[in-house]
Amino acid sequence: MSIGRPAWSSQFSEDELEALPPVPHLDDMTPAWAWGDSTGQGVKVAVIDSGIDADHPAVGGPLSGYVAIREADEEIIFDTAPHGDDFGHGTACAGIIRAVAPACELYSVKVLGAGLAGRGTVFAAGLRWAIDNGMQVCNLSLGTTKRDFFALLHELADLAYFRNVMLVTAANNMPIPSFPSVYASVISVACHDGQDPYIFYYNPHPPVEFGAPGIDIRVAWRDGGWITMTGNSLSAPHITGLMAKILGKHPGLTLFQMKVILRALAANVSNK
């Protein structure tokens, strides 16, 4: 009698085992290798926020898709008609991403705007939409402090990891946990005081793993305006943009490979 192979081992059988390209030596990972002249072309990036003003010069071109999510009569409504940005926050993030990865495919997932009621549910629905619709990188310059959503968002963050959808989250500077920025399956970013979008730091003591520009950054705002702003909200899109650039040159990278590349290229690595 033969003993059946456990289901999770089948992919390691001789006929199914996947052959992978070699991982370059860590010291060989340079910006030229990592992104070179990549523009992020072909990489799907979702900005889960207050919407995006596609006409803003900082966004620099049309979006690839829209979805505005709201809750009405205990139902979640997904509206895919083009929308703008009443608040400016999503446009600021989109502008930063496009400054680094000008040709990335931007999707606006609008979850802010309909007031606070049901916001956690709408936020989770936005994340679910991004996972189900093949987004590769999601920028989350927002989160929820509500413990009620801990489990649901944790499940979605894990699902994103398994589907290789990379979640980039802004850490909260307040001494309060903000979900999903405190999960291990996301990239959590806080600000440093530099202005160069290609200079970022690695922190070996999570939950906040990366530091990117976020202090006195001139960003796009609503109604075609600009403001100079400080906040981790602006650091996350810097890393999102870089990741889109890297994925443009190296499609198919997984989140842990991405973390290794970012770790190798961090400005606080001793060989830099």
Added chain:
Amino acid sequence: MNDPDQGQGPDANPEETIARQAAEIAQLREQLADEQFAQELRAALALAATVSAIAAPISHGGLLDMIVATAAEIIAARAAALFLIDEESQELVFEVALGQKAEEVKKFRVPLGHGIAGLVAVTGQPMAISDAQSDARQAADIARGVGYVPHNILCVPLVHEDQIVGVLELLDKQGAPSFSTGDMQVLGHFANLAAVAIEHSRASQHLAELMDEVLHVVTPAPGQPAPELRQRARTFAAHTEDDAPYRRALEMAWLVQQIVQQGEHETKACQTILRGFADYLRTRAALSGEPGTRR
């Protein structure tokens, strides 16, 4: 032996006497009811005051004003504002405004999501703006609030338990071009203090509302309110805070609160010490024959 005429006027008629006595009895009953009510009210208020004093050492808005003013002073800001979220209207309402027109702006509201305050309330992310005047729309809300257009803004959310209950905002950094991330962290600590104070003041507001309901219920006859009694109760409640013994009790409660905040062990130790001291005072009073409750 009783003289049948004693206690009666020479020209009194029995019917008038009965009516007068009935009125006197009714008045006496009312007085007694009032006194009993006043006593119960006093006891209830004393309890409420103690509970709220332990929970919030300086009552009501005073504490919030103090937190906001201290934050503005320590971080060196020209003005400050604290907004609370009105869940029903989905707006931010000024609770504390330190500036030239502080009083008149308290009715002013900001829709959630708009301006920096509204945005911090919906994203939960602290933010700072260093060129507020270059885009006046960002500053418009707060400008109307404090009576001038600020150059820079620092805003953090107020989170109690896991809910965003409002935002705390500082305007115009003094002695530096703009607010720093260090300022942001410090303001975050003040925001935590404010959030706790708000919840406690809400709790004591609930006590006040409860009191009002009680007053309503004890109104003698349905449809016939006793305005005098209610007025007296309100006046009593209002004067309670000016009362010297009350203030001493408040100070004591504040000390106890500081100990309670240290943890369970400290609280138990405090209870043991205070109980021991109270027992000692009672024993000493019993031995000397003095009343043990007050010196």
